[in-house]
Amino acid sequence: MQKEVLYDGYGWKLMIDESALPDGRVKRAVVVHRCDSVHILAFPTPSRVLLVREFRPRYGTYLWMLPSGRADKEDDHEEAAQRELQEETGFRAERLTYYCSTRHSETFDCANHITPNTKHPTPAHAA
Numbered sequence: 001m002q003k004e005v006l007y008d009g010y011g012w013k014l015m016i017d018e019s020a021l022p023d024g025r026v027k028r029a030v031v032v033h034r035c036d037s038v039h040i041l042a043f044p045t046p047s048r049v050l051l052v053r054e055f056r057p058r059y060g061t062y063l064w065m066l067p068s069g070r071a072d073k074e075d076d077h078e079e080a081a082q083r084e085l086q087e088e089t090g091f092r093a094e095r096l097t098y099y100c101s102t103r104h105s106e107t108f109d110c111a112n113h114i115t116p117n118t119k120h121p122t123p124a125h126a127a
Helices: 077-089
Strands: 003-009 012-020 026-034 037-045 048-050 052-056 061-065 068-070 095-101 107-112
Touching: 037 077, 068 077, 077 095
Parallel strands: 037 107
Antiparallel strands: 003 012, 012 026, 037 048, 037 068, 052 061, 095 107
16 A cells, blocks of 8 residues: 655654555554664662763753663664663673563663773763
8 A cells, every 4th residue: 555754854754654454445544663762771780770861952951861772773672772871871781681672662671780891982972
């Protein structure tokens, strides 16, 4: 059936999708596609979780958030989680434990036993 692209940019694509129903009618719906994301619950110690404080213009203030980002540079979500953890915090996880996926294909990984990553310095833009 027919698809019309309404918007395509910044990792988002909005389309009007036409699909045939079992009774022969055609249903039109707006469909949103976006690249996958990863969110990391990082525990530097058993009783502490690592958060990132980031200014969010939409809210006009700083927010505390989990290290997160798009999984658009790698095919593997674990690689994306390691990259985002490194970029946003300067840490790398010895191991990641997959927790869940949401309807938007976002994944949550748990990083235990994290240590400062001296082999791959934090990029200047992530400081």
